[in-house]
Amino acid sequence: MPISCPTCGKDDSIQKVSAIVGGSTVAMRTAGVGLGPEGDVGIGIGAGTLSSSLAQSLSLPRKPDSSVGVGPMVVGATFALAPMFLILWLLSLVNAYLRTTDTVTIVAGIAAIVSMVVGLLLWHARYMPAKRRGVASSQARWDARFKTWSRLYYCKRDDIVFDPGTGATSPPNAMSSLL
Numbered sequence: 001m002p003i004s005c006p007t008c009g010k011d012d013s014i015q016k017v018s019a020i021v022g023g024s025t026v027a028m029r030t031a032g033v034g035l036g037p038e039g040d041v042g043i044g045i046g047a048g049t050l051s052s053s054l055a056q057s058l059s060l061p062r063k064p065d066s067s068v069g070v071g072p073m074v075v076g077a078t079f080a081l082a083p084m085f086l087i088l089w090l091l092s093l094v095n096a097y098l099r100t101t102d103t104v105t106i107v108a109g110i111a112a113i114v115s116m117v118v119g120l121l122l123w124h125a126r127y128m129p130a131k132r133r134g135v136a137s138s139q140a141r142w143d144a145r146f147k148t149w150s151r152l153y154y155c156k157r158d159d160i161v162f163d164p165g166t167g168a169t170s171p172p173n174a175m176s177s178l179l
């Protein structure tokens with residue numbers, strides 16, 4: 001069955017959205033920082049943004065990163081290290097004031113480090129499963145959107161994007177409503 005535009009009913013000025021975006025890619029890279037769907041900050045590098053604004057509005061957002069990343073670990077370590085250094089600093093003050101033996105300081109220092117490591121591991125064990133689920137579901141959402149996006153067409157005459165599967169249409173800058 002030939003595909004035609006639901007608005008004008010013709011197929012002479014339609015083009016696949018993926019072809020418009022793919023054909024406009026040039027050797028140009030830009031970097032940007034944005035907020036992800038989970039509220040996490042991401043840094044993205046995009047190719048082909050020198051292209052037309054049409055191709056830009058028809059582009060699909062970059063696939064979410066599949067790795068869980070070291071970010072949570074770094075944050076956790078920072079939160080765990082800050083109190084540890086505070087404890088060690090207070091200990092050194094107490095030690096200087098009371099002139100206690102070094103043994104007290106060493107034992108307390110080891111206790112601080114052990115509790116930090118244990119706390120970090122517990123925090124990590126609690127946090128990681130949720131993070132993995134979040135990554136998996138955002139990947140699944142992206143895959144579904146990509147599948148829909150791949151079948152979208154653009155009609156130049158009407159300046160609309162349409163889904164030949166459902167007959168739904170939208171202006172190019174609101175394409176995400178079709179996904």
Ligand SMILES: [Zn+2]
Nearest residue numbers: 005008155158
């Ligand atoms: Zn049309």
